Amino acid sequence: MGILINILIVLATFIGMEAVAWLTHKYLMHGLLWVLHKDHHNKESEGFLEKNDSFFLIFAIPGILCLAAGTYYHNEVALMIGIGVTIYGAAYFFVHDIFIHQRFKIFRNADHWYFKAIRRAHKMHHKHLNKEEGECFGMLWVPFKYFLETRGK
Template structure:
């Protein structure tokens, strides 16, 4: 049952990430996210990196409270959130944006579709008219595009 809770939490985080990216990062919190689209600073960190902390806090709190309560369901929810955060970091920051020079040569149609969808997201420099707000779920047209190139 704990595995199901972790998996459900992980999958729910994709919906949370999509919603917050579309309606908060490209809305009320654009001031924190815009440097991710417009590269306003030349340093390693962006204002957008604050979202790492914003997303990590519920996971950390759930892990702590769940652990204190004898590893109840909150712990497993926190674990799902944390695993999603790790995947987000690996896919978004390392694979897509190459903030560390790792995972550069992945030759997999799923990962190529993720990279293409994210590139399409970044073609919009403003907060309006965006597309592809998720991270792991990619519209089918990007998979078909990758298959036709293979």
């Protein structure tokens, strides 16, 4: 397969993962798996790790399986999908855990309209302490109103 096709598969997977993350967050994390996600909203855990961090493993498994299948069976499509999932996972870690929640105290003074909008949308998501009535379940794509709210600030 050509390099352009491989890049398109990785890019499509990365973009598709935002939809997967949104759907999973809204319907599983704020539904059936709320027991694991609840401490992320209520700060029940006092340590560095939360029950919510188990989603890191849950979401990593498909990426690992695709990387392994792509490598072991020489399947370029599976490998490119695994790379796309893995890149999205890394982006999620940097944006959600480091930038938004400041688990590591870096990127505190990012002063760009896009990052301000993401932070604002996530703050609105966390204003809801229970699993009902949530909003802004995505990470990289948030409702346009947050871009407008943070424009010029």
